[in-house]
Amino acid sequence: MSARKDMPGRLLRLLSLLQSRREWSGHELADRLGVTERTVRRDVERLRALDYPVTGTTGTTGGYRLGPGTRLPPLLLDDDEAVAVAVGLVGAPGGGVSGLADSSMSALAKLEQVLPARLRPQLAAVGSAAEAIPRPGVPQVDPSVLAVLARCCRNHEIVAFDYHGRQRGTTRRRVEPHQLLTLAGRWYLIAFDPERDDWRIFRVDRISSAGPALHRFTPRVLDGPSYLLESFVSAQYEHSLxxxxxxxxxxxxxxxxxxxxxVVEPLGPSSCTVRFSADSPALLLTQVAAVAALGPFTVDRASPETAALVRDAGQRLAEAFAPVPGGH
Incomplete structure (x- = not known):
């Protein structure tokens, strides 16, 4: 197929590349598309003629960047469909389908970047649609905050926001965002805090007034999911077992x-000790029930509230399932 005949498909691939990253060099784009840098320059001019705001700089550090558009990319979505896509992307990672978390956040960041200004207030209001079927006890997050955090993670941009902590009140934070993760229906931001010279975990539902600080950073290496889980394991809460x-x-x-x-410590091939800690004794009750289904166990230590809750629940269960005299 000639380069001219392949031009429509190549323009779509070029547009997709420009949406997927903050900036590309002409050499990188030419390599990805399998064409010359001269062809890339021509294709960029064609996109500009179609009203796509592709900016370019010259020199050794020059490159191409796609700015906010005046219309949607060539998915031919109308306004309502675009907002519907945003709703689906926000809810997709909580749907229990493996592998959707990273791809949905990447797609949401792309959508937010090219969304016309008239639709951005609607994106900020997407959370009201998600409240139709909320998960009990799980706070809802602002989808516009998610979009900003996702974009800053992808572009390696420092992000600033107000964080409403449980103990310290509201503080203004400025961090290097690393990854967005979901666990048990809650959203978490893993980020490096230069002021504290350490990694931090932020609940996204406690973040507001988020925006890029217009400063880039070199990403650090961290296994985000492992770090989040290990943080929960090592945390010491009021209630323990x-x-x-x-x-x-x-x-x-x-x-x-x-x-x-x-925290599990094996005692042999068929026995072990396990220590739980949580901010609610009801959460520990759930774990006791799950462990009890495996086989006999003994309680070595329990906080008073947890012991009372488990004991009372156990007695009620025993009474409810006790054999009825004379029954069959």
Missing amino acids: ELTVEASADAVTSTFEGLVRG
């Missing part, structure tokens, strides 16, 4: 769900 279980460490670990992650 320690059990010795006649089951393998792997079997006990398989019962962990949501925010409660136990």
Whole structure:
């Protein structure tokens, strides 16, 4: 196929590349598209003629960048369809489908970047649609905040925001965003805080007034999911519980769900100890029930509120399922 015949498809690929990253050099684009840099320059001019605001700079550090557009990219979406796509992208990672978290946030960042100004207030209001079927007990996040954080993660831009902490009140933070993650229906931002010279975890539902600080940073290496889970495991909460279980460490670990992650120490092939800590005794009750289904266990230590809750719940369950005299 000649280069001229392939031009429509190549323009779409070029547009997709420009949307996927903040800036590309002419050499990088030519390599990705399999054409010369001269052809890239011509294709960029064609996109500009179609009203796509592609900016370019010359020199050794020059490159091409796609700015906010006056119309949507060639998906031919109308206004309502664009907002519907945003709703789907925000909710996709919580749908339990593997592999959607990163791709949906990348797509949301692309959409937010090229969305016409008239639609951005609607994107900010997407959260009201998500409230139609909320997950009980899980706070809702502002989708416009998610979009800003996703874009800053992708572009390696420092982001500033107000953080409403539980103990310190509201503070203004300025961090290097690394990754957005979901766990048990909650959104978390993993970021490096230069002021504290350490990694930090921020709940996105406590973030407001987020915006890029217009400064780039060199990304640091971190396994975000492992760091988040290990943080929950090592955290010390008010309520705690320690059990010795006649089951393998792997079997006990398989019962962990949501925010409660136990510390398991094998005692042998078919026994182990497990320590739980949570900010609510009700969360520990759920874990006790899951462990009890594996086999016999003993309680080695429990906070008073947790012990009382588990004991009362156990008595009620025993009474409810006690055999009826004379029954069959």
